[in-house]
Amino acid sequence: MRKRLLGAMTLALLIVVAGVGCSSKKKATTSGAAGGGVGDEALGSGAGSLEKYKQGLPPGEEGPLKDVHFAFDSYDLDEESRGVLRDNGNWLKDHSTAKAEIEGHCDERGTVEYNLALGAKRARAAKDYLVALGVEAGRLTTISYGEELPLCHEHDESCWQRNRRAHFVVPSE
Amino acid sequence: MKRSWLVVGALLGIFMRAPETSRAQVKGTIFGPGERSYPIALSPLKSLSGGGGDLATQFADIIGRDLSLTGYFKLLDRAAYIEKPDASGYTAETINFDNWSVIGALALMKGAYTLEGDNLTIEVRLFDVYQRRQLAGRRYHGSASELRRMANKFADEIMTQFTGERGPFDSRIAFASTRDGRFKEIYAMSPDSGDLQQLTKTSTINISPSWSPDSRVLLYTSYKTRNPNLYAIDFFGGRETRISDRPGLNLGGKFSPDGTKIALTVEENGNADIVVVDRSGGLVRRITDNWSIDVSPTWSPDGRQIAFTSNRAGGPQIYVAGVDGGEARRVTFTGTYNTSPAWSPKGDRIAYVSRLDGGFNLFTVKVDGGDPHQLTQGTGDNEDPSWAPDGRYLVFSSSRGGHSKLFVTDASGSSQVQLTHGGGDDTSPAWSRWLD
Numbered sequence: 001m002r003k004r005l006l007g008a009m010t011l012a013l014l015i016v017v018a019g020v021g022c023s024s025k026k027k028a029t030t031s032g033a034a035g036g037g038v039g040d041e042a043l044g045s046g047a048g049s050l051e052k053y054k055q056g057l058p059p060g061e062e063g064p065l066k067d068v069h070f071a072f073d074s075y076d077l078d079e080e081s082r083g084v085l086r087d088n089g090n091w092l093k094d095h096s097t098a099k100a101e102i103e104g105h106c107d108e109r110g111t112v113e114y115n116l117a118l119g120a121k122r123a124r125a126a127k128d129y130l131v132a133l134g135v136e137a138g139r140l141t142t143i144s145y146g147e148e149l150p151l152c153h154e155h156d157e158s159c160w161q162r163n164r165r166a167h168f169v170v171p172s173e
Numbered sequence: 174m175k176r177s178w179l180v181v182g183a184l185l186g187i188f189m190r191a192p193e194t195s196r197a198q199v200k201g202t203i204f205g206p207g208e209r210s211y212p213i214a215l216s217p218l219k220s221l222s223g224g225g226g227d228l229a230t231q232f233a234d235i236i237g238r239d240l241s242l243t244g245y246f247k248l249l250d251r252a253a254y255i256e257k258p259d260a261s262g263y264t265a266e267t268i269n270f271d272n273w274s275v276i277g278a279l280a281l282m283k284g285a286y287t288l289e290g291d292n293l294t295i296e297v298r299l300f301d302v303y304q305r306r307q308l309a310g311r312r313y314h315g316s317a318s319e320l321r322r323m324a325n326k327f328a329d330e331i332m333t334q335f336t337g338e339r340g341p342f343d344s345r346i347a348f349a350s351t352r353d354g355r356f357k358e359i360y361a362m363s364p365d366s367g368d369l370q371q372l373t374k375t376s377t378i379n380i381s382p383s384w385s386p387d388s389r390v391l392l393y394t395s396y397k398t399r400n401p402n403l404y405a406i407d408f409f410g411g412r413e414t415r416i417s418d419r420p421g422l423n424l425g426g427k428f429s430p431d432g433t434k435i436a437l438t439v440e441e442n443g444n445a446d447i448v449v450v451d452r453s454g455g456l457v458r459r460i461t462d463n464w465s466i467d468v469s470p471t472w473s474p475d476g477r478q479i480a481f482t483s484n485r486a487g488g489p490q491i492y493v494a495g496v497d498g499g500e501a502r503r504v505t506f507t508g509t510y511n512t513s514p515a516w517s518p519k520g521d522r523i524a525y526v527s528r529l530d531g532g533f534n535l536f537t538v539k540v541d542g543g544d545p546h547q548l549t550q551g552t553g554d555n556e557d558p559s560w561a562p563d564g565r566y567l568v569f570s571s572s573r574g575g576h577s578k579l580f581v582t583d584a585s586g587s588s589q590v591q592l593t594h595g596g597g598d599d600t601s602p603a604w605s606r607w608l609d
Contacts, residue, residue, distance in 0.1 A: 050396060053355070054376060073488060073510065109533070111512040111526055111556055112380055112601060113425045114482055114489055116401070117438065117445035117466040120422055124443020142443060143400070144422060148357070148378050 048169040049103055049149040059151050064091050065100060065168035068126050069161060073110070075121035077129060085126060088168060089133035102126050103167040104144040105151075107160035112146060119144030126166040204335050209588070210247040211335070213240065214278040214302075217251075218295065219258045219285040225293075228286060228317070229258065232295065232324050236282065238365035239328035239342040242566070242581045244588025245335065249278055258283070263298065270305045278302050282331070293317045297327055299334055308334045321363050322608065328365075329607075332563075341561035345408075345605045346568055347372070347382040347391055348579060352597035359393050361408065364561075364568075364581075364604075366592055372406060384605040385428045391603075392416065392426035392435065403437055403454075417454040425469050429476050436460065436470035436479055447481050449496065460494055461501070471516045471523070473540075480504070480514040480523050491525050493540065504542040511536075513557060518606075519564035522584075524548075526556050535569055537584065548586030555580075559604045568592065568602040 049059050061067055065088040068081040077085065092098060104119030104126075123142035131137045152159040204211065215237050217229040233251075240246045255272040262268050263283040273281050284297030298310040309330055313323040325342040332340025347361040353371065359382050362369040373379050375397040382393040389408050394401050403416045403423040417423040421440030428435055429449075434457055438445050447460040447470045461467035465485035472479055473493075480493045483501070488509045494501035505511040510528035517524065522537045527547075535548040535555045549555040553573035560567055565584055570577045574591075577598040582589040593599045 050377065050399070053378075056355075073484075109554070110510070110528070111469070111482075111533075113438065113469045114466065114512045116422055116424055117440075117468045120440050120443045120445060121466060127443070142421075144440075145378075148380070 046172040048101055049145060053149055059149060063170060065170060067165040067167050070122055070164045075125045077125055085129045089130050089135055092135045098170050099139045101169045102140060102142045105163055105165050105167060106147045107163040108147050108150060116144050116146035119146045122166045208245055211245055211279060212247045212249055212277050213280040214249045214273055216283045217258045219263055221285050222287040222289060225288045228320060232320060235321055235324035235365045235367060236328045239325060242590050244583050249276060265307045270302050273302045288317060291316050295323050299331055321368055325363060338563055341563040341566055343608050344562055345388060346602055348599050348602040349380050350597055350599045352595055381425050381601055383427050383603045386430055386432045386606055388605040388608050394424050417450060427470055427472060429472050430474055431476055438468045469513055471514050473516050474518055474520045480516055482512045504538055506542060507545050515558045515560055517560050517564045518562055524558040524567055548582055557601050559602050561604050562606045568604050570600045570602060
């Protein structure tokens with residue numbers, strides 16, 4: 001556990017340092033890329049939202065797998081979400097040893113317990129879709145954080161929309 | 174914890190109470206209907222032994238804070254009091270009631286204390302100023318650290334005298350808070366907001382505390398080992414047991430009224446359902462078993478039914494199911510988003526949170542689903558209701574002032590008083606039963 005934490009912290013530091021230059025590369029894939037890609041896409045983002053929160057790091061959306069968003073009080077996948085999941089699924093199929101933890105999140109409205117259950121549904125919906133796309137179920141775990149670990153704190157729809165998400169964490173190993 | 178003082182207090186209470194006949198005519202005539210500002214003076218205690226520091230005023234202050242939460246009383250400003258406690262009597266025969274009627278008091282609390290080492294004895298009485306007579310009296314004996322319990326018990330006694338029902342203040346309120354940093358930890362305090370104690374120090378997320386019926390154990394959910402597990406922690410001594418660590422959510426644990434079982438939300442394949450387990454976490458019974466989100470169990474006072482939140486009808490609503498099985502029935506029919514049920518200790522109503530016009534507000538509804546009553550409106554998000562042990566008050570979390578703070582309201586919503594202040598967010602309050 002400590003080793004992983006250290007690895008995650010180092011990686012987080014690398015990402016923070018390299019972040020300025022790397023943000024433009026977010027859309028590029030690295031599947032089959034030649035040799036030792038040091039860029040943050042070849043390696044997982046490492047730390048999940050809770051680990052980052054404990055270390056005092058800001059939550060982020062970086063990493064090879066993108067967030068999937070949901071409507072209020074819903075865990076249905078719309079057209080756009082399915083598109084993101086297809087991309088995520090392709091990455092996972094290209095990196096066949098990679099595992100992913102899928103976090104379910106909600107916006108700040110609504111009660112804590114209901115939102116934890118809703119987050120669990122969202123994470124599960126994303127996982128089920130990836131499994132249907134051919135990713136082995138054993139590579140995917142889920143966890144819900146409800147409204148506890150938001151990306152942003154403003155009290156408006158644009159922030160709430162960002163928070164209603166399934167977030168993917170690919171641990172570095 | 175010393176129990177001797179209880180016995181002494183009870184015995185002497187009998188001798189110092191007003192005779193039964195006059196008490197019967199006093200109840201119901203002291204408070205008129207809708208009484209909201211009954212003027213009461215709370216005199217600091219007279220010191221019979223010296224020492225004690227500010228104990229004399231602390232006792233009166235605690236009772237003052239308790240009574241200010243009830244919505245019944247107007248606390249007269251101590252600066253207006255004419256007499257000094259140490260120079261005046263504290264019995265019906267020795268009190269100069271004119272000194273109190275002249276400042277507008279209709280009720281008066283007066284008493285004395287002795288402190289010998291750590292042994293504290295408090296003798297305190299409640300008077301009707303106009304009739305110039307004693308309504309109630311108590312003697313408490315214990316360690317100096319039990320001052321707060323003595324004060325809360327007498328506040329409850331004052332409520333008994335004026336309303337016919339025991340007040341809720343000899344109890345505790347637990348809650349989750351980020352007051353000491355970014356992590357949500359579990360705290361507990363007395364209802365007068367004193368005796369604040371931090372019960373967890375985990376540097377992670379801790380939520381949904383709830384009390385055992387004897388108020389000695391607190392259940393809560395923590396992410397401290399990554400999976401959100403359900404723990405039980407002893408209020409005295411802090412010994413902790415892990416009750417349920419099923420993969421996924423182990424959330425919203427609530428003791429049954431007889432303390433032998435725990436209802437909680439668990440998760441299977443992303444689906445939240447309510448189960449009942451024994452005190453070591455072994456499954457006793459499933460309460461729900463379907464595709465919908467089912468969360469937030471709350472027991473009826475007779476332990477026979479559980480109310481909970483379910484979105485089986487599309488959006489979240491409150492349902493009631495028998496613990497022994499049978500179909501759940503819906504009890505909320507107004508609004509599209511109703512969560513967070515809390516069953517009143519009186520058994521007749523369930524409090525819950527309803528989303529209205531973008532904000533969240535407190536409601537209560539009859540157990541059969543009738544007569545929904547709104548308690549808060551237009552004041553930010555009001556969530557997480559928890560009933561006081563007397564079933565007449567609720568503590569809840571409100572963001573009306575910006576950050577989430579705890580408030581106390583009466584069951585009608587007409588008296589709402591802020592309970593916690595300061596930094597961070599205070600959420601998820603749980604009001605225990607009486608401490609004995």
